[in-house]
Each structure stands twice: as C-alpha cells, then as structure tokens.
Amino acid sequence: MNVSLYIAKRYLRSKSSNNAINFITIIAIVGVILGSASLFIVLSGFAGLKEFTLQFSSVVDPDLKAETSQGKSFILTENHISELNRLEDIASYSKIVEERIFIASQDKHTFAIIKGVDEHYQQVVDFDSVIERGGWLEQKSRQIVVGWGISNNLSLGVLDYTNPINIYVPKPGNGQITSINNAFNSINAISVGVFFVNEKLNDTYVFAPIDLAQNLLNYQTNQITALEFKLKEGVDETLAKQRIQAILGDKVIIKNRAQLNDALYKMLNTENLVVYLIFTLILIIAFFNVIGSLIMMMLDKKRSLNTLFNIGVTVKEIRRIFFYQGSLMSIVGGFIGLIISLIIILLQKTFSLVMITPSLPYPVTIKIENLLLVFLTISVLGIIASKIASVRINKALVEAH
Secondary structure, eight states: OOHHHHHHHHHHHSOOSOHHHHHHHHHHHHHHHHHHHHHHHHHHHHHHHHHHHHHHHHHHOOSEEEEESSSSOEEOOHHHHHHHHHOTTEEEEEEEEEEEEEEEETTEEEEEEEEEEOTTHHHHSOGGGGEEEEOOOOSSSSEEEEEHHHHHHHTOOSSOTTSOEEEEEEOOOOSOOOOHHHHEEEEEEEEEEEEOSOHHHHTTEEEEEHHHHHHHTTOOTTEESEEEEEEOTTOOHHHHHHHHHHHHGGGEEEEEHHHHTHHHHHHHHHHHHHHHHHHHHHHHHHHHHHHHHHHHHHHHTHHHHHHHHHTTOOHHHHHHHHHHHHHHHHHHHHHHHHHHHHHHHHHHHHHOOSEEETTEEOOOOOOHHHHHHHHHHHHHHHHHHHHHHHTTOOHHHHHOO
16 A cells, blocks of 8 residues: 555545645645636637638638649640549549739739639539639639639629629730730629638639639630638548559649648647747746745644654655645646536537627637647646655755654
C-alpha cells in the first residue's frame, strides 16, 4: 500500500481545524474548476467558429485543385484527359479558366475575377446551395452568375435584357495603345443568377461558361488555368495528389482545401493558439492558489508530520504526501471543470443560450483533442505546482515540535 497516497487522500477529504486554510483550499479548487471549464468552453467556441467560417468556403472549394506552376495557363492534352478519366480516385473534375476582368453595366463598373467552368463543375462542388436568386448558367451561352456584392454594386437584375453587362480584359501584347478598342477584348453577357457565399467571394467572382472565358482571353480550346477535382469517398488524399501530379507533371501545383485557404487557416489557428496561451496564463496564476494552499496545509499539519517522521516515514515520503495531494486537487478540479463545461456546451447546442444574431446561435463544437488538451494542461500545471510546494518540506520542518 502506498502510504503517501493514502494520507494525501485523507488530507484532501478532511477539513482543517483552521477555517482560513479550509477557505484557501476551497478557493484553490474552485479556481482550478473555473479555469479548466473556461479554457474548454473558449476552445470549443473557437472550434465552432472555425467550422462555421470554413463551411462557406468549403461549399465552393474542391477537394483538390491543380494550378499552373508557371505563367497563367497550361495545355491539357487528350492524353492527360484519358489518363485522368481512368484514375479511380477521382469522382469528377472540371476545367477552369480564371482571370481578372473589368465589368460594367449602365454607368457603374467594378473589377472582378471571371471563372469559366465546364459542364462538370456542379459535380465537383455543390454550387446550387449558394445561389440566392435565379439559377445556374448554361454552357455555350453568354450567361453569367455573379456574386451578391457585384450584383448590388452594379445594380444587376436577373435576366435583365434591357441593361447589358459588358466584360473587358486587356489584350496581351507590347507597344503603345492607340485606341481603347485595340486595348481590350470585350463581350456582352446576361446575369442569370446571384450567389451568396461570403463577403470576399461575393465581391470578387463572376462565373461563366468556359468557352466564353476562353474566347475573352484568346485561349485555345484545351488551354486552361486550373483543374478542380472531387475525390471519391474514402480515397487517400495524399495518394490521389501524387497520382494526379504524376499525370499532369511539374507544370501544375496541386493544393488541397486547406492549402487553398492557407491564409484563413493560419489566421484561425493563430487566434486559437493565442486564446489557449492567454487562458493557460490565467490557469498558471490560479495554480499559485494551489501552491499557497499546500504550504498552509504543511504548516497546519506540522505536528502530524513530526509524528510520521518519528515513526519512520522519510522526508521524501512526506514530500510525496503533499505532491499527491496537490496533483489530486488539480486533476479532480480539472475533471469537474470539464464536466461543467460539457454541460454548458451541450445546453448551448440544444437551447441556443447565446446568440450572435436573433436567428444565429453562437456555434460551439466539442472536440476530443480539445478535451484531452485541457485535461493535459491542467494535469501538467497541477503536477508542477505540487512539486514546487512539496519541495518546501525539509528535515527541519518535520523535526520541529
């Protein structure tokens, strides 16, 4: 039987004759409980916000995207197409042509990015779910689908044939510009739909048939700027990237969804790390109460420690008593805090206690890794605090009457 652990459990459950020590101990345990609960709630809140933010971009982002590594475009040969069609990892893929454009209607104008897509695009991403008005475009037409921000800025209607939309792209070449007509390729289009994803995409993108974009840019039929892929369920993404790369060669760079939103992922992960560090600092301050509580307990139990020492318990074993007591205090407090925080998060998910807007509850997500991270943080800090306090035990203290 571990004598030190047994006595530590007794000390943890029993009350001191000194009410001040009892009060300090209660404050220390409550601090650990509130600290662990707060940390897990905040991490769950950030996890919910991350999922909420990324769900919009994931609607229009493919599983994989092959972008040109040099220049603006590359040639997709018939051999490439036949090899991609035979690749079992791919559920579908779409040819893409993207370029910056100048779009105008009536006396209003703005800069945007045209995204020419082929007939397979809706099999790669579920774009129908983000179309607010109108519908999707038809291939071999002059139809476009614009973002909500562009639609508002240019006062564009849906199927408004009385106000044509003009799209301009600078012509490639060198030398002095002699006239505006020679400087730009232009085309007339009609808006058939308006999509809403997020502010950035709404203000930036105009979707069009791929042949319209190719004609506007003077591209060949097999000249594209990117390929977007939807993978089959259960396919290993890394292996799929390697196989697609082997087919297309070094002329493309293949990115997954996280790499396509690299800046957004970095921002969200940095915010999550900063919040974790801030709350860990608060927990460190709270664990000073644990150290103080243990030191007060040592002084209060001085007579008992002297008795233990006299019957043969070593100083090292007496140190372990308070090390175990502090560790148990921290682990039990952390566990209780996690239980409380889980209940609060489940109540938020069920009853929407906190709202961002009248119709939008604050998103929270329970993640096992956050649960383990909080418990590990509490345990490590508790062990360190207990070690700091227990080393205060020395022979002079336990020998004193």
